[in-house]
Amino acid sequence: MQKRSAIEGNTETNSSVMSKQRQYLWPSHLLYYEEPLPLDHGLGSYVWDISGNRYLDFFGGILTTSVGHGHPEIVRKTSAQIAKLIHSSTLYPHVNHVRLAEKIASITPGRLQKSYFTNSGTEANELALMAARSYTGNFDIMALRHGYSGNSAATKTLTAHSAWRLESNIVPGIKHAINPYCYRCPYKMHYPSCDVACAQDVEDAIKTTTCGKIAGMLVEPIQGVGGFITPPPAYFGIVAEIVRNYGGVVIADEVQTGFGRTGNTWFGIEQWGVEPEIMTMAKGMANGFPMGNTITIPEVADSLIGQGNFICTFGGNPVSTMAALATLEILEKDAPPSAIAAKGARLRAGLEKIAETSAIIGEVRGMGLMQGLEIVTDRKTKEPAPETVRQIFEKTREKGLLIGKGGMYNNVIRITPPLTTTEEEVDTAVALLQEVFSAFN
Numbered sequence: 502m503q504k505r506s507a508i509e510g511n512t513e514t515n516s517s518v519m520s521k522q523r524q525y526l527w528p529s530h531l532l533y534y535e536e537p538l539p540l541d542h543g544l545g546s547y548v549w550d551i552s553g554n555r556y557l558d559f560f561g562g563i564l565t566t567s568v569g570h571g572h573p574e575i576v577r578k579t580s581a582q583i584a585k586l587i588h589s590s591t592l593y594p595h596v597n598h599v600r601l602a603e604k605i606a607s608i609t610p611g612r613l614q615k616s617y618f619t620n621s622g623t624e625a626n627e628l629a630l631m632a633a634r635s636y637t638g639n640f641d642i643m644a645l646r647h648g649y650s651g652n653s654a655a656t657k658t659l660t661a662h663s664a665w666r667l668e669s670n671i672v673p674g675i676k677h678a679i680n681p682y683c684y685r686c687p688y689k690m691h692y693p694s695c696d697v698a699c700a701q702d703v704e705d706a707i708k709t710t711t712c713g714k715i716a717g718m719l720v721e722p723i724q725g726v727g728g729f730i731t732p733p734p735a736y737f738g739i740v741a742e743i744v745r746n747y748g749g750v751v752i753a754d755e756v757q758t759g760f761g762r763t764g765n766t767w768f769g770i771e772q773w774g775v776e777p778e779i780m781t782m783a784k785g786m787a788n789g790f791p792m793g794n795t796i797t798i799p800e801v802a803d804s805l806i807g808q809g810n811f812i813c814t815f816g817g818n819p820v821s822t823m824a825a826l827a828t829l830e831i832l833e834k835d836a837p838p839s840a841i842a843a844k845g846a847r848l849r850a851g852l853e854k855i856a857e858t859s860a861i862i863g864e865v866r867g868m869g870l871m872q873g874l875e876i877v878t879d880r881k882t883k884e885p886a887p888e889t890v891r892q893i894f895e896k897t898r899e900k901g902l903l904i905g906k907g908g909m910y911n912n913v914i915r916i917t918p919p920l921t922t923t924e925e926e927v928d929t930a931v932a933l934l935q936e937v938f939s940a941f942n
């Protein structure tokens with residue numbers, strides 16, 4: 502870990518920041534690490550804390566810094582835009598706004614064409630529910646267990662992790678089917694002999710928990726917070742057919758899986774050969790500038806005509822849209838989906854090598870630069886090991902590596918570097934993880 506003698510202009514210490522955090526911020530802020538880590542600045546795949554310690558950021562600000570920290574093109578273009586015009590609101594058309602919508606329509610699958618930009622994944626999913634209900638005239642929305650969809654009442658209800666829900670905030674009209682969690686299959690079956698039995702549960706859930714017609718189903722192509730749960734290839738094709746048979750539309754939540762993250766395709770749902778009627782995106786779209794988007798096929802967006810006005814004060818603002826345009830340009834040039842697949846394969850091979858000698862790794866899963874390790878006490882019982890994950894976190898931090906975690910049992914390590922990460926950085930991260938895992942053998 503490299504240390505710089507002083508961080509310019511900083512008069513705070515870890516403990517002074519934490520004391521203000523405790524005094525002035527809601528205690529419900531979830532913080533990583535026993536001694537939380539106030540960050541000061543970043544460059545490329547690295548960040549520095551306020552004491553000057555350097556870390557290789559292999560969580561990428563929760564899959565958000567797609568092209569790395571402090572990218573000179575993002576800095577240059579957004580700085581120029583800030584000097585020119587920061588805000589205009591959606592009451593006035595803006596060139597960045599329409600250009601970004603055009604660009605996203607050109608890389609999303611099928612007939613997805615009309616965008617509504619907001620500020621977060623939560624808002625994007627809220628709009629998706631509204632659009633699905635408006636278009637179909639139906640109310641019930643299906644979702645998957647172990648999913649995570651955001652922080653508002655409706656998206657907390659879509660979320661199917663007790664730890665992330667809030668009783669007082671549950672809204673009607675959202676039902677959950679069994680998710681394709683092969684490692685812990687509730688039917689104790691194995692793919693492919695299971696015949697993807699879990700997909701049929703979507704139909705059972707529609708028949709038993711709704712009035713038999715639905716507005717749609719919101720799904721993450723790979724469940725993110727759920728612990729990178731990756732479905733069998735046939736799963737989403739079967740689910741999409743069921744959803745449409747019951748009058749609904751498919752809503753792909755690409756907040757984590759979008760913009761090439763899963764490798765080879767721009768969006769995760771394309772891995773499964775499904776063309777959704779609605780897609781939501783946020784996180785990595787603008788490299789850290791607040792931004793969400795709900796893109797739909799034309800007739801879904803048009804169904805909202807005459808159904809009441811809505812504005813989004815900060816949505817599609819000139820600076821965030823400039824950041825998103827710059828991010829996409831950099832990705833196309835330096836980290837297109839094919840390059841992400843290659844770096845992802847290198848990361849995956851490194852993790853599988855570690856798993857060969859580490860009995861606490863129950864499964865390595867994910868796609869592209871979205872790789873997870875499910876940590877267990879032993880491979881036979883598959884007993885989740887959240888305490889071991891806590892220790893792995895402290896040890897990787899000591900070695901200067903930042904990673905993420907998730908899963909229903911808090912026992913899945915999530916590894917998601919910036920999409921522009923280099924092969925050398927991937928190898929460095931794998932070597933550091935190898936050292937840490939060796940200590941647990």
Ligand SMILES: Cc1ncc(COP(=O)(O)O)c(C=O)c1O
Nearest residue numbers: 621622623649650651725756783
């Ligand atoms: C799949 C998914 N959808 C939606 C959200 C909510 O996004 P935001 O935190 O930007 O509101 C998240 C956040 O982690 C997410 O992972």
